[in-house]
Each structure stands twice: as C-alpha cells, then as structure tokens.
Amino acid sequence: MSTDVSGMIECRPLARIYGEDDEDAVWHAGIDLFLLNIGNAYDALACLFGVRNSFGFQPLAEDRGLPHDASDGLRAEFDAWSGPPHPYGTTWITWAELAAADWDRTDASGRLRRRAVAGPGSHWAPVWDVMRTLAELHGPDHVRLVVWFV
Template structure:
C-alpha cells in the first residue's frame, strides 16, 4: 500500500529530499540513503505507480528508507556548511512532520522495518 508524499507534505519537500536521499542536494547534506533502486518486495500498488511514471526508462532514481532507519537518524547533523540541521530540513516541526506521524503509526501496527518511504524521481 502507498500514500503519495504530496498528500502529506504540502511544503517545499526538496530540502528534505536532499537531506534524506541526496535529491537536488544543493544544501550539502550527507544523504541517509542513495541509489538503492526499486524495492524488490514492493507492493502491487507501488509497482503500478512506478509503471505510471514510465518505469525504469522515465524514472531517474528510486530510493527508500525504513522507519527503523529514520529512528536512528541524528537529526542534529548539519549540512556541509554547518548552517542547517536535518531537523530544520525534514524534522518533525517541518512539513515532513505529517509524513513521520503516519509512518510512526503504521510502524506500531506493522513494525518499524516494514514501513518505508519510497521516493521516485523523474528523469
């Protein structure tokens, strides 16, 4: 099952995508995950979204993180210039907070390793 990120995050998601995945990373964050590819065990729904995006020919990259990984993240880590923390880019007090709330609730039901954020980026 999947939820479109933009239903939950109505703000500028790019600074968060930079610090999480290195996408459009002009901010200089060390990404938490890069180049993981499409999840082998993706749901039928996520596979359909991937196909609607044009599949591997039109998707620039696919990256994912589990709730368990996010739970061990140092949110006070700064970008390369030392001017922004992960928390300021994608922490609970940003538009990403709703995403984290949903993932937290789902992890209580399904387990932290079984809840993940998947980012598909168009070429």
C-alpha cells in the first residue's frame, strides 16, 4: 500500500510587522503541496517527517500534530480527510528550522544524505523555493509547512 503526502505552506505575514501576539498576526493558507508536484518518494518522507522510515533517518519534524493555530484554509483541507482513509503522521516545520537543518546528515547506512533525497536540488525544490521567498518577505519563523499522510 502506498503512502501519499498532503499538506500546505502557511504564512503569518503580519507577525513580523505587529508582533506575534497581535490579533492580526494569524496564519494564512499559502499554497497546497498538490500544486508543487512533489511526489511521495519514501526516502524524502523518512528524512523530513519520519514516515516510512526504513532508512533510519533522524527526521526533522515527526508527529507534531496539527498546529493549534492553523489557518482556517488549512483546517478545512485537513478536515476534508476526516473519513477513511484517515490522515496520520501529521506534523509541521518552519522555514527557520529547515534553514538550520544539517542537510549533510545521512541515513543509518551512511549512504543517503538529506540533501540528496529532499534538499534544494531534489523534487522538493519547489516547496523550498516558495517557503524561502515567503520567509524573505515575512521572516523565517512565520512560514511553515504542515503535512499529513494517507
């Protein structure tokens, strides 16, 4: 049985201007991963999120759940999956965390590097490009990727 990733990039544009505690500094749905055509390569899912991790990667963001302050757009998309098959492995990661990650870290065998399976030159490049652009505009802590699996 295959594993498919779904999710969305979110941004909190007014947090940089007004501060994170301001009532207008809320998260907004940015772009659905479906539009960025990332596929479901299991080595990348393992390295990033710990899903199907037979590779022995130490994942960057595993099982954090849905953010409590998720945007309405993201919640609507996630709630659409409430019937079978139910989503699992829901997690999120900010651009700040991705930018600080050790992309040269390898899997348990020492043969696969994060950079090769999910780095800037991989099929995840469109996601990183969108997140990087939003982070340059709004700050790296105010851009995040939220994913779930079915």
